[in-house]
Amino acid sequence: MRELYHEQLESVVADLVAMTEQVKVATRRATQALFTADVELAESVISADVHIDERRVSIEDRSFDLLARQQPVAGDLRMLVAALRMVADLERMGDLAVHIAKVARLRYPDHALPPSAEPVMKEMADVAEMMVAAASEIVANRDVEAAAELEREDEIMDRLRRANFRTLLSDGWEHGVEPAVDVALLGRYYERIADHAVSMARRVIYLVTGEHPAPVS
Amino acid sequence: MRELYHEQLESVVADLVAMTEQVKVATRRATQALFTADVELAESVISADVHIDERRVSIEDRSFDLLARQQPVAGDLRMLVAALRMVADLERMGDLAVHIAKVARLRYPDHALPPSAEPVMKEMADVAEMMVAAASEIVANRDVEAAAELEREDEIMDRLRRANFRTLLSDGWEHGVEPAVDVALLGRYYERIADHAVSMARRVIYLVTGEHPAPVS
Numbered sequence: 001m002r003e004l005y006h007e008q009l010e011s012v013v014a015d016l017v018a019m020t021e022q023v024k025v026a027t028r029r030a031t032q033a034l035f036t037a038d039v040e041l042a043e044s045v046i047s048a049d050v051h052i053d054e055r056r057v058s059i060e061d062r063s064f065d066l067l068a069r070q071q072p073v074a075g076d077l078r079m080l081v082a083a084l085r086m087v088a089d090l091e092r093m094g095d096l097a098v099h100i101a102k103v104a105r106l107r108y109p110d111h112a113l114p115p116s117a118e119p120v121m122k123e124m125a126d127v128a129e130m131m132v133a134a135a136s137e138i139v140a141n142r143d144v145e146a147a148a149e150l151e152r153e154d155e156i157m158d159r160l161r162r163a164n165f166r167t168l169l170s171d172g173w174e175h176g177v178e179p180a181v182d183v184a185l186l187g188r189y190y191e192r193i194a195d196h197a198v199s200m201a202r203r204v205i206y207l208v209t210g211e212h213p214a215p216v217s
Numbered sequence: 218m219r220e221l222y223h224e225q226l227e228s229v230v231a232d233l234v235a236m237t238e239q240v241k242v243a244t245r246r247a248t249q250a251l252f253t254a255d256v257e258l259a260e261s262v263i264s265a266d267v268h269i270d271e272r273r274v275s276i277e278d279r280s281f282d283l284l285a286r287q288q289p290v291a292g293d294l295r296m297l298v299a300a301l302r303m304v305a306d307l308e309r310m311g312d313l314a315v316h317i318a319k320v321a322r323l324r325y326p327d328h329a330l331p332p333s334a335e336p337v338m339k340e341m342a343d344v345a346e347m348m349v350a351a352a353s354e355i356v357a358n359r360d361v362e363a364a365a366e367l368e369r370e371d372e373i374m375d376r377l378r379r380a381n382f383r384t385l386l387s388d389g390w391e392h393g394v395e396p397a398v399d400v401a402l403l404g405r406y407y408e409r410i411a412d413h414a415v416s417m418a419r420r421v422i423y424l425v426t427g428e429h430p431a432p433v434s
Contacts, residue, residue, distance in 0.1 A: 061429075064298060067294060068290055077285055081284070084301065085302070168398065169395055173394060176394075177385060177386060178386055180394040181397055184398040184401060184402060188405070
């Protein structure tokens with residue numbers, strides 16, 4: 001009985017890591033669709049989101065079931081509560097990847113990004129994907145040190161966000177309003193993916209230490 | 218012992234309702250700061266957010282404590298799990314109100330909104346505030362019917378979002394890139410506040426019925 005319980009608990013964690021990998025792939029593919037104006041790839045990101053949502057429901061139901069039947073305490077309880085919170089982050093990250101793919105689809109056959117906006121956006125995309133990959137490792141290994149480090153990565157994203165705004169608000173911007181709005185929103189989507197990765201890392205800190213890190217603004 | 222437990226459980230729900238009211242006030246005041254270019258009001262929204270964050274920590278700690286000590290089952294367990302999820306929505310809604318206030322502060326002494334963007338944005342602000350107020354009632358009364366209705370309100374927000382984009386992408390838009398980006402982002406903040414209100418309503422449906430509503434895209 002206890003053995004089955006621990007297997008089920010471990011399978012929740014394994015699924016959480018697998019869901020984070022799904023989100024990482026969705027982010028990477030959405031970025032590729034955006035930068036190459038690949039409408040089929042964009043469509044595939046959009047239609048694959050249903051699998052991320054299904055996994056959320058599955059993890060939620062199993063976590064809840066374990067809470068209800070096994071009445072776990074201490075670390076196991078914190079793990080299940082953290083899982084219930086992290087799936088909400090992950091579902092939202094999947095939605096944000098879909099938003100990116102939808103911009104690519106909307107502007108097809110054109111490229112959504114004017115060339116002058118590409119370098120900073122590519123950096124934002126790379127940092128976001130890297131932070132999702134780090135979140136996956138952090139959850140898999142309950143790695144508090146790496147979790148604290150991820151918060152510092154987020155400062156890089158913050159600098160990139162400001163650089164992105166400088167580009168589209170500069171006098172040299174000659175692409176008009178529509179691409180500017182696309183670029184502003186795309187920057188925001190990547191930034192939010194990064195924020196959710198940080199939020200997952202913070203839940204791992206709480207999970208392991210029982211301490212709330214100071215709130216993110 | 219059981220009586221104290223039920224008091225504590227009810228106090229978590231009462232605090233959740235109070236936190237929703239705080240968010241409603243933050244949203245309303247941020248809107249007022251935005252439409253009247255009131256920088257002091259904007260500052261007060263920004264500095265009051267710490268109280269929303271504190272309440273999150275307090276609700277989280279107490280919910281977790283009840284889960285750990287009382288090992289609740291069925292409805293009580295679902296209530297506590299829902300509370301842990303809803304505080305994450307509410308904290309984020311508070312952050313979004315802060316984002317709105319920060320746009321007002323950044324553009325002060327100017328008005329951030331060009332007059333032509335004001336009517337639709339005012340409707341978005343009103344719908345968002347109304348949806349937060351509805352979420353508060355829905356949580357207080359665990360009202361599944363009102364929760365299902367809130368999802369329909371969200372369609373109004375969707376129409377307003379499209380109208381907002383039409384304004385800033387129309388040929389008549391003569392305010393340039395910066396106000397267009399402000400208007401696009403502000404619209405998104407109100408839309409996200411509304412999305413989180415719907416997410417809270419969906420958690421009430423799960424709480425009362427035990428069924429997951431179909432995922433929001």
